[in-house]
Amino acid sequence: MTHLVPTPAQLRWQQLEFGVFIHFGINTFAGKEWSDGTVPASDFNPTELDAGTWVRTAKEAGARYLILTAKHHDGFCLWPTATTDYSVTSSPWRAGEGDVVREVADACAEQGIGLGLYLSPWDRNADCYGDPAAYDDFYVQQLTELCTGYGPLMELWFDGAGSVGREYDWARIIAVVKEHQPHAMIFNMGQPTIRWVGNENGLASDPVDYVVDRTSDTQYTDSSSGLHAGHYLPPECDVSIRRGWFWHPDDEPKSVEHLLAIYYQSVGMGANLLLNLPPDTRGLIPDEDSARLKEWKAERDRRLSGAVEASVENHDGGATLRFPAPVTFNHLELVEDLHSGQRITRHMVSNDGADLLDAMTVGNRRIHQLPAITASELHVKVSGNGGRLVSARVYGGALEAGVPAIPEGYEAPTDAPE
Missing domain, CATH: 2.60.120.260 (Galactose-binding domain-like)
Structure with a gap:
C-alpha cells in the first residue's frame, strides 16, 4: 500500500464519523425521486418548515454534520439564486422571499454542527445544459453563490448521477471551492478529497481502504473524477432512513435493527455514515422518523456503554x-x-x-x-x-445484545430518470 498521508482537514472529517443528509425540494411535493425539471416552482410550499428542528433532530441522534440538497438533478434551487427563476423565489413559500439554505445554515451555526451542501452537476431544467461552456458559467455562478453566502462549509457534495460521459470544467469549478471554502471536503467528483462507498445501502466492507485510485467502482464514476493515481480518499456511506431519498407518504423508516447493522458496517468499519432524513411536505421531519432515531440512538448508547x-x-x-x-x-x-x-x-x-x-x-x-x-x-x-x-x-454494557442484520433481500431503490 502507498502510504499517503491525510490532510488535517481529512482527519477532522473522518473523526466526525456520522452526518445527516437532508433531501428536500420540488420532488417532495411531486412525489418523485427524480423529476425532470418541469414540476412547477409554485408546487413548493412547505407550510411549517423549521430548519432548527432538522438540525436538532440530527444532533440528538449523534450527527456532527448536516448536508442539504441545495439543488437536485431537477434544477430547483433552495436559495434565491441569480442564475434561474426555478427556485424558491418563484414559489409561494415565504411569499417568494424565503431561503432554505440560509435557514439551515443559521440553524447549523446556532447549534454547533457542520454544514455541507449538495449541488447537482446534472441539471434537467437549465436550458443551457446542452451547451457545456455556457453551463459551466451557470454552474460556477451557482457554486460561488453557495460558497460565499452561507458561512463555512465542511463538505461539498458533487453527485455523479446523470453525468457519465459529460465533461465539466472541473479545474474551474474546484478553483471556486479552493478560493472560498479551502477546508471543505469535496465528495466524489472534480478533485475529490473523500469518496462514495459505492452503494446506497450505507454499507462498507472489509477492507476499507483509504488510499485508492478511483472514487468508486460504479456507473456514476468515470474519467471525470480527475483521479489518475493513488489518493487518500476515505469513504462516506450514504443511505436513507426510508427506502426513498425524498419523503413519500407510503414509505416508512427502517427498523432499529436495520439501522444498527448499518452503523456497525459503516462507522464500525472505519467509514463515515451519512444518514438521510427527508422532511415531509410540512417541512418537518416526520414524527415516526424522529422516534425511530431516538430508539436507535438509545440502543447504540446501550450497546456501547460500560x-x-x-x-x-x-x-x-x-x-x-x-x-x-x-x-x-x-x-x-x-x-x-x-x-x-x-x-x-x-x-x-x-x-x-x-x-x-x-x-x-x-x-x-x-x-x-x-x-x-x-x-x-x-x-x-x-x-x-x-x-x-x-x-x-x-x-460490556449490553452483554446479551445480538448481532443485528439487514433484512433479507433488502436493497435501496435504484435511481432512474422518470
Whole structure:
C-alpha cells in the first residue's frame, strides 16, 4: 500500500464519523425521486418548515454534520439564486422571499454542527445544459453563490448521477471551492478529497481502504473524477432512513435493527455514515422518523456503554492491550494512528492464546462485536508497514445484545430518470 498521508482537514472529517443528509425540494411535493425539471416552482410550499428542528433532530441522534440538497438533478434551487427563476423565489413559500439554505445554515451555526451542501452537476431544467461552456458559467455562478453566502462549509457534495460521459470544467469549478471554502471536503467528483462507498445501502466492507485510485467502482464514476493515481480518499456511506431519498407518504423508516447493522458496517468499519432524513411536505421531519432515531440512538448508547480503556503497548508486528482488571465485554473498539497514513492491512486478536477475530483494516474506528468474554489483556497481531494502534477500549454494557442484520433481500431503490 502507498502510504499517503491525510490532510488535517481529512482527519477532522473522518473523526466526525456520522452526518445527516437532508433531501428536500420540488420532488417532495411531486412525489418523485427524480423529476425532470418541469414540476412547477409554485408546487413548493412547505407550510411549517423549521430548519432548527432538522438540525436538532440530527444532533440528538449523534450527527456532527448536516448536508442539504441545495439543488437536485431537477434544477430547483433552495436559495434565491441569480442564475434561474426555478427556485424558491418563484414559489409561494415565504411569499417568494424565503431561503432554505440560509435557514439551515443559521440553524447549523446556532447549534454547533457542520454544514455541507449538495449541488447537482446534472441539471434537467437549465436550458443551457446542452451547451457545456455556457453551463459551466451557470454552474460556477451557482457554486460561488453557495460558497460565499452561507458561512463555512465542511463538505461539498458533487453527485455523479446523470453525468457519465459529460465533461465539466472541473479545474474551474474546484478553483471556486479552493478560493472560498479551502477546508471543505469535496465528495466524489472534480478533485475529490473523500469518496462514495459505492452503494446506497450505507454499507462498507472489509477492507476499507483509504488510499485508492478511483472514487468508486460504479456507473456514476468515470474519467471525470480527475483521479489518475493513488489518493487518500476515505469513504462516506450514504443511505436513507426510508427506502426513498425524498419523503413519500407510503414509505416508512427502517427498523432499529436495520439501522444498527448499518452503523456497525459503516462507522464500525472505519467509514463515515451519512444518514438521510427527508422532511415531509410540512417541512418537518416526520414524527415516526424522529422516534425511530431516538430508539436507535438509545440502543447504540446501550450497546456501547460500560467502556473500559486499555493501555496500548505497540511493538513490532502488533500491540498488547492491558486492562486495569479483568473485564467482561462483547464489543472491542480499535483506533489506528492515521497521522502517517493508513498502514494496517490485517489484524488478528487473541486472548490467552485463543483467537478471537481475524479481520482486515482498522482505520479511524473499528468496532468488533464478539461473544461475551472476560480478559485482563488482549494481543493484537497486525500486518502492514509500521501500523500502530492509538487507542483501544471494550464495552460490556449490553452483554446479551445480538448481532443485528439487514433484512433479507433488502436493497435501496435504484435511481432512474422518470
